[in-house]
Amino acid sequence: MPKLFVRQKARRLWVERMESEFQEAVNRVSLLALANAYQPGKQALGDYAGKVDCEGSKRFTGSIDLDSALKSSYPDSPRWDYGLGLQTSGQEIAVWVEVHPAHTSNVREVLNKLDWLKGWLQSQANALWRLTVRNRGRRYFWLATKGVHIRPGTPQARQLSRAGLELPREWIVFR
Amino acid sequence: MGDTKTLRVQNLGPIQEAEVVFGDLTVLVGPQASGKSIFMQLLKVLLDYGPIREEFKRFGIDWQKRWENFLELYFGEGMSEIYRESAEEQGAESEIREGAERPAGTLIQWNQSVIRLSELLTRRIREQEEQMFYIPAQRVLALRDGLTRPFTDYRAGDPFVVREFAEKIHQLVQSEFATKEELFPQERRLKSEYREILNQHIFAGFGLRTEMERFQRRLVLKSPTGRSLSFLVWSAGQREFVPLLLGLYWLIPPTKKSRRGRVEWVAIEELEMGLHPVAISAVMVLVLELLHRGYRVVLSTHSPHILDVVWALQIMQSHQGRPANVLRMFSLPSTGPLRELAEDALKKTYRVYYFRRDGKVVDITGLNPGAPSEDEAGWGGLTEFSGKVGDIIAEVVRQAESQEALGGENGK
Numbered sequence: 001m002p003k004l005f006v007r008q009k010a011r012r013l014w015v016e017r018m019e020s021e022f023q024e025a026v027n028r029v030s031l032l033a034l035a036n037a038y039q040p041g042k043q044a045l046g047d048y049a050g051k052v053d054c055e056g057s058k059r060f061t062g063s064i065d066l067d068s069a070l071k072s073s074y075p076d077s078p079r080w081d082y083g084l085g086l087q088t089s090g091q092e093i094a095v096w097v098e099v100h101p102a103h104t105s106n107v108r109e110v111l112n113k114l115d116w117l118k119g120w121l122q123s124q125a126n127a128l129w130r131l132t133v134r135n136r137g138r139r140y141f142w143l144a145t146k147g148v149h150i151r152p153g154t155p156q157a158r159q160l161s162r163a164g165l166e167l168p169r170e171w172i173v174f175r
Numbered sequence: 176m177g178d179t180k181t182l183r184v185q186n187l188g189p190i191q192e193a194e195v196v197f198g199d200l201t202v203l204v205g206p207q208a209s210g211k212s213i214f215m216q217l218l219k220v221l222l223d224y225g226p227i228r229e230e231f232k233r234f235g236i237d238w239q240k241r242w243e244n245f246l247e248l249y250f251g252e253g254m255s256e257i258y259r260e261s262a263e264e265q266g267a268e269s270e271i272r273e274g275a276e277r278p279a280g281t282l283i284q285w286n287q288s289v290i291r292l293s294e295l296l297t298r299r300i301r302e303q304e305e306q307m308f309y310i311p312a313q314r315v316l317a318l319r320d321g322l323t324r325p326f327t328d329y330r331a332g333d334p335f336v337v338r339e340f341a342e343k344i345h346q347l348v349q350s351e352f353a354t355k356e357e358l359f360p361q362e363r364r365l366k367s368e369y370r371e372i373l374n375q376h377i378f379a380g381f382g383l384r385t386e387m388e389r390f391q392r393r394l395v396l397k398s399p400t401g402r403s404l405s406f407l408v409w410s411a412g413q414r415e416f417v418p419l420l421l422g423l424y425w426l427i428p429p430t431k432k433s434r435r436g437r438v439e440w441v442a443i444e445e446l447e448m449g450l451h452p453v454a455i456s457a458v459m460v461l462v463l464e465l466l467h468r469g470y471r472v473v474l475s476t477h478s479p480h481i482l483d484v485v486w487a488l489q490i491m492q493s494h495q496g497r498p499a500n501v502l503r504m505f506s507l508p509s510t511g512p513l514r515e516l517a518e519d520a521l522k523k524t525y526r527v528y529y530f531r532r533d534g535k536v537v538d539i540t541g542l543n544p545g546a547p548s549e550d551e552a553g554w555g556g557l558t559e560f561s562g563k564v565g566d567i568i569a570e571v572v573r574q575a576e577s578q579e580a581l582g583g584e585n586g587k
Contacts, residue, residue: 102545122580133580139573148545149490151554153479153561161565164572170545 020061022085025127061085093135102144102168188257191534198526204555205530252332321406359383415449447478529555
C-alpha cells in the first residue's frame with residue numbers, strides 16, 4: 001500500500017510539473033511582455049481568484065494577467081483582464097475572465113474589450129486562440145464587481161448574447 | 176408605515192410554507208395556481224373578518240357560523256378544502272416554531288398570533304370598517320356591457336373579493352358620480368400629470384363618460400369627435416383598466432384626505448392585465464401615489480416590468496439615487512408634487528416573494544440578476560425564459576466562432 005501511494009504521488013507531481021498546453025500557448029506568443037506573465041493555477045487573478053472556481057475533475061492549469069502584461073504594448077487599447085487554462089476531462093482549454101462593474105452602461109465597454117481580445121488572440125496568439133475555440137462551451141466570462149445590474153431580456157443582455165458572452169456573474173464556477 | 180407585519184402560512188391550498196414580511200410595497204410572483212391570490216385573500220380575512228361578516232349579513236347571506244360555509248362563500252365555491260383545521264388539535268404553535276415535521280392541517284400566524292379561522296370567524300366584531308381594499312384579477316367582471324353590477328348580481332359561489340369590488344364600483348358610479356357625466360378625465364380626480372400619462376398611454380384621447388340607460392349609468396368611451404363607443408368595442412386594455420381606474424378613484428378621495436375611511440392596505444391582483452408595458456409603467460406611477468398616501472400595497476403579478484420598477488427603486492435607494500432619477504424612469508416632468516412623490520418612493524420599503532410550484536414561498540427581494548439563487552436571479556421565473564434565450568444565442572454564436580476558426584477540423 002505505501003509503495004502504491006508513493007507511486008501515485010510521484011505521478012501527480014510529474015503531471016503537475018509537465019508544461020500545460022495553456023503554458024505552452026502563452027510561451028509561444030512572441031511578445032517579451034508576456035514572457036513572465038504565466039502563473040500556475042489561478043494565481044494571476046490575485047484578489048479575484050476566490051471568485052473563480054472549478055468543480056469535479058476540472059482544474060486550472062495556469063493563468064495570465066493579460067491586462068497588466070500588455071499595458072506597455074497596448075497602452076490605449078481596451079485590454080481584456082485574465083486568461084486561464086482549464087483542464088477538463090477530455091482536453092485543456094483556454095477561458096477568459098474580465099473583471100468589470102456590471103451596469104447596463106458598462107456593456108459597450110466590455111464588448112469592446114471582447115472584440116479586442118478576439119482580435120489579439122487571432123493576430124498575435126494563435127495557439128491561445130485555438131485553445132479558446134476548441135472549447136465549444138462557454139469561454140468568455142464577465143465577473144461583476146459590486147453586483148449585477150443587467151437583467152435578462154434587456155437590449156443590453158441581448159447585445160452580450162449576440163457577442164457570445166453571457167450575463168455577468170458575481171462568482172464563476174466551472175462545473 | 177414603520178411597523179413590521181408578517182404572515183406565516185403552512186398547508187393552505189397549494190402553499191406548503193410561506194413567511195411573508197410585508198414592505199410598504201409587497202410584490203408576489205409565481206406561476207398560475209401557486210397560491211398568490213389565496214394568500215392575499217387570506218390577508219384580507221385576517222384584517223377584515225368583521226366587515227366581511229357584516230357584509231354577508233347586510234345581503235342576507237347566512238353561513239350558519241360554520242367556517243366551511245364561510246370559506247365557500249368567501250374564497251368561492253369548492254374552495255373550503257384549501258383550509259384544514261385539524262392540525263390545531265396537534266399543537267399548532269409548537270409545530271410552527273420547530274418546523275421539524277409538516278403538520279397535516281393549516282397553520283396561520285399573523286404577526287405573533289396563531290389564528291384559527293373557526294375562532295376568528297365567531298369572534299365578537301370590534302371593527303366594522305374595512306382596512307383592506309381588494310382589486311381582484313377578475314375586475315373586468317365588475318362591468319357588464321358597461322353597466323356596473325351590485326353585490327347581489329353575482330352567484331353565492333362567486334369569490335367575495337369579486338362581488339365586493341363590484342359593489343364598491345357600483346356605489347361609486349351610481350352614487351358618487353350620479354350627477355357627473357365625465358369619469359375621465361376628471362378635474363378633481365388624480366393629479367393633472369397622472370391624467371396626462373393615462374390619457375397618453377391608455378385612453379389615447381378618448382374620454383370615459385356615463386350615459387343614462389334605464390335609470391342606471393352606463394360607461395362609454397367618447398372619441399375626440401364625440402362618438403360613443405360601447406363596452407365591447409373598447410380595447411382589451413381599456414376594458415381591464417377602467418375598473419382599476421374606478422378602484423383607484425375609490426382609494427384616492429377628491430378631498431384633502433389622503434386615504435378613504437380606515438383603509439390602510441390595498442391588494443391589486445395582476446395590475447398589468449391587458450396593458451402594454453408603457454401603460455404598466457403609467458399605472459405603477461399610480462401605485463407610487465398610493466404609497467405616498469400612506470397605503471400599504473400588495474401586488475401579484477406576472478410582469479417583469481413591475482419588478483423592473485421595484486429593482487430600480489431599490490438600487491436607487493442603495494446608490495443615493497435622487498427623485499430626478501425616479502421621475503426620469505417614468506418620463507415624468509419635475510413638478511413639485513411629483514418630486515415629493517419620487518422622494519417618498521425612495522424612502523419606502525419593498526419586498527418581493529416567489530410562490531414556487533412546489534408550494535414553498537421564497538424571499539427574492541434582492542432581485543439580484545447575479546444572485547447564486549436561481550429563484551432570485553430569474554426573478555421568480557419571470558426573466559428565466561429571456562435568460563435561457565440569451566444563453567442559447569450566446570452558445571450558437573460561440574459555436575459559429577469555433578466552426579469558423581477550426582473549419583471542419585473538430586466540428587461535426
